[in-house]
Amino acid sequence: MDFEMSPKARDYHAxxxxxxxxxxxxxxxxxxxWRHEAGPDNHELPPVVxxxxxxxxxxGLWNLFLPDESGLSVSEYAPxxxxxxxxxxxxxxxxxxxxxxxxxxxxLHMFGTDDQKKRWLRPLLDGEIRSAFAMTEPAVAxxxxxxxxxxxxxxxxxxxxxGRKWFITGTADPRCxxxxxxxxxxxxxPRHRQQSQILVPRDTPGINVIRHLPVFGYQDQHGHSExxxxxxxxxxxxxxxxxxxxxxxxxxxxxxxxxxxxxxALGMAERALELMCQRASSREAFxxxxxxxxxxxxxxxxxxxxxxxxxLLVLKTAWIIDKKSVKEARTEIAAIKVIAPRVAxxxxxxxxxxxxxxxxxxxxxxxxxxAHVRTLRIADGPDEVHVRSVARQELRPYR
Numbered sequence: 001m002d003f004e005m006s007p008k009a010r011d012y013h014a015x016x017x018x019x020x021x022x023x024x025x026x027x028x029x030x031x032x033x034w035r036h037e038a039g040p041d042n043h044e045l046p047p048v049v050x051x052x053x054x055x056x057x058x059x060g061l062w063n064l065f066l067p068d069e070s071g072l073s074v075s076e077y078a079p080x081x082x083x084x085x086x087x088x089x090x091x092x093x094x095x096x097x098x099x100x101x102x103x104x105x106x107x108l109h110m111f112g113t114d115d116q117k118k119r120w121l122r123p124l125l126d127g128e129i130r131s132a133f134a135m136t137e138p139a140v141a142x143x144x145x146x147x148x149x150x151x152x153x154x155x156x157x158x159x160x161x162x163g164r165k166w167f168i169t170g171t172a173d174p175r176c177x178x179x180x181x182x183x184x185x186x187x188x189x190p191r192h193r194q195q196s197q198i199l200v201p202r203d204t205p206g207i208n209v210i211r212h213l214p215v216f217g218y219q220d221q222h223g224h225s226e227x228x229x230x231x232x233x234x235x236x237x238x239x240x241x242x243x244x245x246x247x248x249x250x251x252x253x254x255x256x257x258x259x260x261x262x263x264x265a266l267g268m269a270e271r272a273l274e275l276m277c278q279r280a281s282s283r284e285a286f287x288x289x290x291x292x293x294x295x296x297x298x299x300x301x302x303x304x305x306x307x308x309x310x311x312l313l314v315l316k317t318a319w320i321i322d323k324k325s326v327k328e329a330r331t332e333i334a335a336i337k338v339i340a341p342r343v344a345x346x347x348x349x350x351x352x353x354x355x356x357x358x359x360x361x362x363x364x365x366x367x368x369x370x371a372h373v374r375t376l377r378i379a380d381g382p383d384e385v386h387v388r389s390v391a392r393q394e395l396r397p398y399r
Contacts, residue, residue, distance in 0.1 A: 003315045009076035016061055016083050016095070023055055024091050028365075031090055040219040043172035043212070045093075052094035053127055063125055065097045065260060066105060074256055075318040081260045082311075085267025088372060089221070092264065096125070100133040100169050103257045104180050107197070107249055111241040116199060120178050129177040132170035134200075134227065135250065139164065143385045145250060146191050150183035150229065152198055159185075159198055159239065161206075161232040167379075172212045172223020177202050181229070182250065185243045195246030199238040206232035216371035254380055255326035258333050262314045262340035265376055266307055268369050269344040273303045275364060276351040283354075290354060299350040310336070310343040331393045334386035341376035342383070348373055 005013060027048045034046040056062055063069040064080055072080075084091035092098035101124055108121040123129045140147040150163025163183055170176050178201055185196040200207070208230065212223040241249060277300060280291040290296045317332035326333070348369045352359030359366045377383050 001316060001319050003075070003312070003319070005079060006076055009072065009079065012061070012064065012070075012072065012076075013079055013083070015059055016080055019056060019059055019061055019094075020083060020087065020091060023052055024087050024094060027052055027090060028087060032362075035221065040214075041212075043219075043221055043223050044174060045221065049090060049093055052090065053096070056095045057127075061095045062127075063096050063105075065102045065256075066109065066125075068109065069125065073318075073322045074259055075315065075322050078259055078263045078315060078318045081263035082267040082270070085264030086271040088264055088268055089368070096127045097260070099257065099261065101131050102260060103253045104131045104133055104178075106256065107180060107240065107253050110252060111245075111249055113237070115237065116240070120199065123177075128175075130170055130173050130175040130222070131178045131180065132168050132176055132225075133253075134165040134168045134179045134181040136167050137164060138166045138226065143381050145182070145195065145247060148182060148184060148195060150181065152181070152183040152185045152196050154185070154236070154243075155233070157236050158233050159236055161198070161200065161229045161234070164226070164228050166226040167213060167224045168227055169220070169224050170222045171209060171225035171227060173221065176222075179207075180240065182246050185246075189244055192247045193244035195250075196243050197240045197246045197249050198234060199240065200229075200232060200234050204232050204234060206230045215375055218368065218371050252326065255321065255329065255333055258337050258380060259314060259318050259321070261376060261380065262310075262336045265340045265344040265373055266311050266314065268373055269303070269307050269310075269347040272344075272348045272351040272366060272369060273300070273307065275366065276300060276303065276347075276354045279351075279354050279358075296354060299354065303347040303350055306343045307347065310339050313339055331390055334389040334393075337380065337386045338377075338383045338390075341373055344373045345370070345377065 030048045031046050064072055064077055067073060084095065084097065105121060105124050108117055112121055124131060136142040137148060137150065140149055142148065153160045161181060161183060178199060180197055181200050182195055182197050184194045186194055206229060208228040210226040210228055212219065212225050215224060280296050281289055283290045314336045317329050317336050320329035320332055348366060352366050352370060355364060355366060358364060361367065
């Protein structure tokens with residue numbers, strides 16, 4: 001395995017680094033000022049991000065996550081995703097590489113009909129609209145996707161959807177125009193053939209957004225919402241792939257997406273480590289800089305070693321996907337989904353500790369980082385589900 005960046009990836013990395021330094025980091029203060037003045041109930045996109053999007057497109061930094069658009073492999077895109085994770089609220093969207101749109105675009109790219117691609121994929125690729133992926137439900141343990149209770153019932157040339165979803169990211173943003181909804185089309189089918197996925201336009205009658213859920217007190221700009229679907233009727237041609245393909249589509253969607261999440265988490269951890277080192281070197285206690293204290297040095301060293309170990313595992317996973325397939329990398333995908341958010345959570349926590357009271361304030365990005373990265377240990381399946389997957393694969397030869 002060779003994890004050295006290809007010439008193409010190096011070129012993109014240099015361009016993206018320049019974009020981050022010259023435009024993204026300076027825009028962070030304006031982004032947070034606008035959101036603070038607008039209030040937590042305003043989920044519109046701060047205008048500064050539209051300015052960043054235009055600049056990113058001008059520089060050719062657009063849709064880098066999708067190989068057929070950018071020409072980049074998963075391994076080549078991974079270090080770019082890490083860079084955007086350093087400013088996770090702004091940078092991914094600025095280059096049109098933010099979740100859940102990336103996963104939804106991959107689904108439409110892989111499984112969508114020509115009409116579905118024209119109507120929904122093209123506007124998403126152009127950054128004109130946003131989307132949501134409605135899978136998680138409040139009444140069942142959605143870590144097991146086969147539990148999903150929402151029904152998608154065929155009725156003539158339509159499907160009728162009934163059910164309740166929650167923590168559906170992207171719904172609050174007024175640019176969200178389409179849901180990909182996962183539900184059961186045939187409860188009597190084999191366990192992994194009961195579910196289907198279907199496209200539901202945001203303005204379809206019967207959709208009721210009950211509330212936008214905060215995460216550790218933070219209201220995400222795009223929102224994490226609870227939604228009720230009551231007799232929501234859409235044309236049969238809105239079904240993605242075929243009936244019973246929902247679980248398969250979900251697995252295909254989550255593979256590359258977890259690489260993106262994990263590398264962004266490590267980018268966040270890298271920035272937290274930098275902040276920790278800057279604070280430790282500039283702050284004095286007991287007559288010397290904090291960086292002279294053995295306990296602080298250990299926190300810094302443990303962070304560096306953990307980040308590097310996690311990155312190597314993520315890059316190995318990306319390499320397997322590129323050289324073999326998502327299916328061949330399923331154990332590694334499960335492993336990185338545990339390791340990368342866990343490492344990032346620990347590094348951010350150490351950085352908060354070194355900053356003291358400032359670390360839990362809004363004067364640094366650390367408190368927001370802590371809230372965001374902690375949710376990754378639940379989103380796309382909790383740690384325990386992925387640990388179970390790794391254990392089952394490890395035990396397979398012994399059974």
